[in-house]
Structures are given as structure tokens and as C-alpha cells.
Amino acid sequence: MKLFRKLRRNLIAFGKFKSYLVYAIGEIILIVIGISIAWKINDLNDIRKNNIVEQKIYNNLNEELNTNLHVLNAVIDEYPKSITYLENTLKYVGKPTNELSKGAKDTLVNMINKEVSLLDSSINSIVNTTKFEIIESVDLKDLIAIYPSKIKVFTKQDEKIRAIIADRVKPVLEKHISLADLLSNENLNYKHIKEFGSKSDYSGLLKNKEYQNSIIDRLLQTEIQLNNAKVLRGKTKLLITKLKEELE
Numbered sequence: 001m002k003l004f005r006k007l008r009r010n011l012i013a014f015g016k017f018k019s020y021l022v023y024a025i026g027e028i029i030l031i032v033i034g035i036s037i038a039w040k041i042n043d044l045n046d047i048r049k050n051n052i053v054e055q056k057i058y059n060n061l062n063e064e065l066n067t068n069l070h071v072l073n074a075v076i077d078e079y080p081k082s083i084t085y086l087e088n089t090l091k092y093v094g095k096p097t098n099e100l101s102k103g104a105k106d107t108l109v110n111m112i113n114k115e116v117s118l119l120d121s122s123i124n125s126i127v128n129t130t131k132f133e134i135i136e137s138v139d140l141k142d143l144i145a146i147y148p149s150k151i152k153v154f155t156k157q158d159e160k161i162r163a164i165i166a167d168r169v170k171p172v173l174e175k176h177i178s179l180a181d182l183l184s185n186e187n188l189n190y191k192h193i194k195e196f197g198s199k200s201d202y203s204g205l206l207k208n209k210e211y212q213n214s215i216i217d218r219l220l221q222t223e224i225q226l227n228n229a230k231v232l233r234g235k236t237k238l239l240i241t242k243l244k245e246e247l248e
Contacts, residue, residue: 079226086219168214176205
């Protein structure tokens with residue numbers, strides 16, 4: 001820089017204004033080129049950092065989606081069994097207690113319903129933060145944007161089914177059925193309660209309109225949830241495929 005200043009002073013001192021003008025323009029050009037190079041380097045560093053972040057986002061999301069796909073495959077296999085069980089339950093309506101087998105009674109009191117937990121932390125982190133802007137693929141961004149709403153629909157429906165069981169099926173079952181029926185007949189410790197405890201009224205249970213309606217409602221809501229699961233599985237597979245393309 002001292003050399004440049006000395007050169008400028010010499011040019012002015014000797015009256016070489018034309019040469020000084022050429023020199024000044026050249027110096028400006030060099031400065032502009034230097035600034036441009038610095039900007040370019042910064043841009044390249046930003047691109048490199050964004051690419052690293054983007055790959056990390058993709059990997060985390062891919063892991064989350066594959067976990068959800070595994071869960072959805074399992075419930076899609078399970079829901080038809082639940083639907084069949086509920087349909088069989090309705091077939092016992094009108095039958096007297098003496099015509100109900102042990103298996104039939106077990107079916108009537110079965111309230112098993114596994115809570116389904118889908119992962120959404122990674123995708124919500126993307127949608128609700130600046131990470132979303134880092135993703136370059138427009139198609140992928142569109143798929144990511146709608147996916148949380150599909151999970152929300154599925155989760156709300158699962159909560160609805162569990163509420164039917166807890167708030168409607170369970171109370172009417174406890175009103176008519178003695179849990180002593182679930183105890184082993186071979187265990188002598190249960191002999192007393194089985195002999196002297198309150199007896200179950202399966203006939204009254206099957207005649208109860210609230211019980212019938214709750215089973216029908218659970219059946220209908222499970223059919224809806226089966227369709228929700230299939231739709232969500234399709235969206236999950238599509239997202240996984242698109243992510244794979246971006247990762248390759």
C-alpha cells in the first residue's frame with residue numbers, strides 16, 4: 001500500500017495526470033475484482049455450509065420417515081383384524097348367555113387398542129424454522145409442508161378411537177361384566193371370588209344400546225383410521241423416494 005501511495009504522489013508531482021488517471025482507474029478495477037472474489041468465496045462457503053446442513057436435515061428426516069413407515073405397515077396389518085373382531089362382536093347381539101362360548105365372552109370384553117405413536121419432531125423442526133428455506137427442491141418442500149397435517153389427522157383419529165373405548169365401552173362393560181371372569185379357573189386363590197362375587201350379565205350387556213352403539217362407532221372409526229393409515233403411508237413412501245433422489 002505504501003508503494004501505491006508513493007507512485008500516486010510521484011505521478012501528481014511530475015504532472016503526469018493522464019498516467020495518474022489510468023493508474024487510478026486500474027486501482028479501482030483491482031479493488032472491485034478483489035471485493036468480487038471475496039464475495040464469491042463467502043458465497044461458496046455459505047453454499048458449502050448450507051449443503052452440509054441440508055444433508056443433515058435429509059438424513060434425520062429420512063430416518064424419521066422410515067420409522068413411521070414401519071409403524072404404519074404394522075397398523076395397516078392390524079386394523080383389519082380389529083375390524084373383524086368388532087364385526088364378530090356385533091354378531092353376538094341377541095344371543096342368550098348359555099350360547100356364548102369362553103372365546104365369545106373374551107371377545108365381548110376385549111378392549112385392547114394399541115396407541116400408535118408416529119414421529120414428527122424432525123419434520124416439524126423443518127417446517128417451523130429457517131431450515132425449510134435451505135431445501136432447494138420445490139417438490140420436496142411441497143411434500144414436507146403437507147406431511148404434518150396428515151400426521152395430525154391420523155393422531156386425532158387415534159385419540160377419538162381411544163376415547164370411545166375409555167369413555168363409552170369401558171363404563172358399560174364394568175356395569176355388566178365382572179372382571180372375575182378374566183381370572184384363571186385353575187388358580188385356587190380365585191375360587192372364592194368366582195363363587196361368591198357378583199356375576200356377569202352378558203345378556204344384559206348385549207341388549208344394552210349404549211354398548212351396541214359404542215361398538216358400532218368404534219368399528220366405523222377404525223375403518224376411517226385404516227384409510228387414514230393407507231393415505232399417510234402413501235405420502236410417507238413418496239417423501240422417502242423424493243428424499244432418496246436428493247441424497248444420491
